[in-house]
Amino acid sequence: MPTKFWENKEADILDLIERLVNIDSGTFYKAGVDQVGNVLASAYQALGFQVAVDQQSERGDHLVIVHPEGQHPDILIIGHMDTVFPVGTAESRPFSRDESYAYGPGIYDMKASLVMTLFAIKSLIEQGDESFKRVKIILNSDEEHGSIYSRNLIEREAASVKYALIVEPSDMTGRLITGRRGGGKFELHVTGKAAHSGEEPEKGRSAIGELAYKIIQLHALTDPSAGVHVNVGVISGGTTPNTIAAHAKASIDVRMETLEQAVELEHKIKHICGAPTIEGTTLVLQGGITRPPMIKTAKSEHLLKNVQEEAMQLGESLTDMKIGSGSDGNLTAAVGVATIDALGPRGGNAHTAEEFLDIESLVPRTRLLANVIKRLSSE
Structure with a gap:
């Protein structure tokens, strides 16, 4: 030209x-x-x-x-x-x-x-x-x-x-x-039960507590040697310090090298988020792998x-x-x-x-x- x-x-x-x-x-x-x-x-x-x-x-x-x-x-x-x-x-x-x-x-x-x-x-x-x-x-x-x-x-x-x-x-x-x-984005929504943390804490079910368990489990999926990374980058929840949190949410970013890893990682995330650790809380997972490698x-x-x-x-x-x-x-x-x-x-x-x-x-x-x-x- x-x-x-x-x-x-x-x-x-x-x-x-x-x-x-x-x-x-x-x-x-x-x-x-x-x-x-x-x-x-x-x-x-x-x-x-x-x-x-x-x-x-x-x-x-x-x-x-x-x-x-x-x-x-x-x-x-x-x-x-x-x-x-x-x-x-x-x-x-x-x-x-x-x-x-x-x-x-x-x-x-x-x-x-x-x-x-x-x-x-x-x-x-x-x-x-x-x-x-x-x-x-x-x-x-x-x-x-x-x-x-x-x-x-x-x-x-x-x-x-x-x-x-x-x-x-x-x-x-x-x-x-x-x-x-490759990469993906997930959102995990946790619902618990509110209660006064000083007067009747036994009536509450902490959504934040449940989310904390899940964050540790999710981060444990990271394997740097395999190029797999899971990052809970944003969390929110609760209303006041003296209230057992009824709601909590986490935004999750994942990265991987291969399509096989993507399939396996999504399966593991769904498994972790499929059942609560704290009885009486419920979990809803949204999202998925948005970009294959x-x-x-x-x-x-x-x-x-x-x-x-x-x-x-x-x-x-x-x-x-x-x-x-x-x-x-x-x-x-x-x-x-x-x-x-x-x-x-x-x-x-x-x-x-x-x-x-x-x-x-x-x-x-x-x-x-x-x-x-x-x-x-x-x-």
């Missing part, structure tokens, strides 16, 4: 990134996520794409974007519009930049990637390359909370494609991701080689790695699609007030995505 085309594109890309960053779009703020979706939907429609809206009541709407002339799109690109930040963050900490980096809530994870994808498609159109017709894009609204509401959509759309390109951001090394641990396969190795060769044409040598966190790449890989993750621009400090985007990586990563689309379309 001629270098001249990319002259001054960095400023255009940053302008749209700034617009998106200055919109609060935390996972649970539907209005903000939908506002981001409307901006991007309009941009794709202006390029001739069709945007199907998968409407949601509890979360922001998901978007599926295809070109009407693309008969059988077999390259799936996935990005998410939600961030981890609460309403008001964009106002208190809006987009800013210096010579090398840009800052703002969700700029790195992953609003810059959303804009990068749009400009990669736009570049193919403006160059007269019809490979963009082979692309299907999913922009979901709940990735930061496990893609619970978009999982079925992703798995359904992935079933008909050959490749999945996940535009999660890359770290400052630029490395790609070909493996991720992303395993590197021969198909993903072939896709990786294609991406690496295109990167070399742009003067960059890219390696790959496996990491502990999950993404929507876990879902596409689990249904057998060749998947490469972390195709987005470089940066760091995701989910913090120090989150930053490496401006210099914007155009190279956009060019890389466009070139990969073109290459895969010729296979």
Whole structure:
């Protein structure tokens, strides 16, 4: 793709990134996520794409974007519009930049990637390359909370494609991701019986006491040598210090290396939470494994080689790695699609007030995505 085309594109890309960053779009703020979706939907429609809206009541709407002339799109690109930040963050900490980096809530994870994808498609159109017709894009609204509401959509759309390109951001090394641990989220609700802890404690059944037993049992499932981790990260319960707690709740995060571990771990958690230790308390477990492990396969190795060769044409040598966190790449890989993750621009400090985007990586990563689309379309 001629270098001249990319002259001054960095400023255009940053302008749209700034617009998106200055919109609060935390996972649970539907209005903000939908506002981001409307901006991007309009941009794709202006390029001739069709945007199907998968409407949601509890979360922001998901978007599926295809070109009407693309008969059988077999390259799936996935990005998410939600961030981890609460309403008001964009106002208190809006987009800013210096010579090398840009800052703002969700700029790195992953609003810059959303804009990068749009400009990669736009570049193919403006160059007269019809490979963009082979692309299907999913922009979901709940990735930061496990893609619970978009999982079925992703798995359904992935079933008909050959490749999945996940535009999660890359770290400052630029490395790609070909493996991720699996993960799950559970909530355990415990009901006991309230009583005055001084006058009639024998009449009470402590939900907090029951939960304490379960926390110890759940944490005992952790096996670092096998890559299995169980973390009860949030607990709540009770009303006053002198009242036997009638209710308690725990939020549980689990991670594992293999699908077999995922099945076994879920079974053990259900067993632990299936019967109370304190007689007279009851337990209700919700949730499950939200992301199966992303395993590197021969198909993903072939896709990786294609991406690496295109990167070399742009003067960059890219390696790959496996990491502990999950993404929507876990879902596409689990249904057998060749998947490469972390195709987005470089940066760091995701989910913090120090989150930053490496401006210099914007155009190279956009060019890389466009070139990969073109290459895969010729296979």
